[in-house]
Amino acid sequence: MKVALGSDHGGYELKEEVKRYLEEARIDYKDFGAYSTDSVDYPDIAIPVAEAVSEGKYERGILICGTGIGMSITANKFKGVRAALCHDIFSAKATREHNDSNLLTMGDRVIGKQLALEIVKVWLDTEFHGGRHARRINKIKEIE
Template sequence: MKIGVGSDHNAFQMKEEVKLYITSLGHEVVDYGCYSNDEVDYPGVAFQVATDIMANKLDRGILFCGTGIGMSIAANKVPGIRSAQCHDVFSAERAQLSNNAQIMTIGAKVIGVELAKKVAEAYLKVSFQGGNSARKIDQIMDKEKEFLLNGSCC
């Protein structure tokens, strides 16, 4: 699979190490930055990865910031994207199996690098199978389309 990765400065080192691990698993990795420990705002990175997923340039994305929360919120602002914050193997598997999440986020100040590698591996080794979960994902996506078409949510 072609995996987009990105981080802010808080998670630069973790991104670099997990990126190498993902490559060792046989995946192609596209790095969207940041490229050093210099301070950078994460929304732009999240928006670009999410946009490229929607344009079918990437299969999935893994984003890193201090907590994983900000990256997930930002990625979820791109219509059609489902991003899930994960800090354990079970959640990473379920993000894909139950929610068909195209992006997973990890907090570098929440878990260590070795666990982050295992969480990323768990996310990448499974694929959405549909079933009962497909109906629920369809409901979520239908509501998003409704909000976009109506121009308001409330």
């Protein structure tokens, strides 16, 4: 699996923790920035990450900002991207099983590091259930 990873300044520190987890888990990723806590506009990071997922260059994406909301809104503008804002393990698992989400967003100012890493692990490890859920995803694809 290849993961596109990015954050703005508000999510930089958590992104660095996620990078360490991905490296330890031997998951291939590319860091699209930010590369420091210097202020950056979240769309400047969300756009290239969402494009990479939309174009199929990366199977999954993870975006982090202060709340995760701005990243989610931006990413969901791209065809084929199903970005899910998750701040709990149940939602992370459910959005993979039922929504086949391919981009996870989180808020560094909303959740702690340990919970965020657990969410990432569950989200990456959970498979889409297909079946009736695939029918629903196809309805979304029809309007793109």
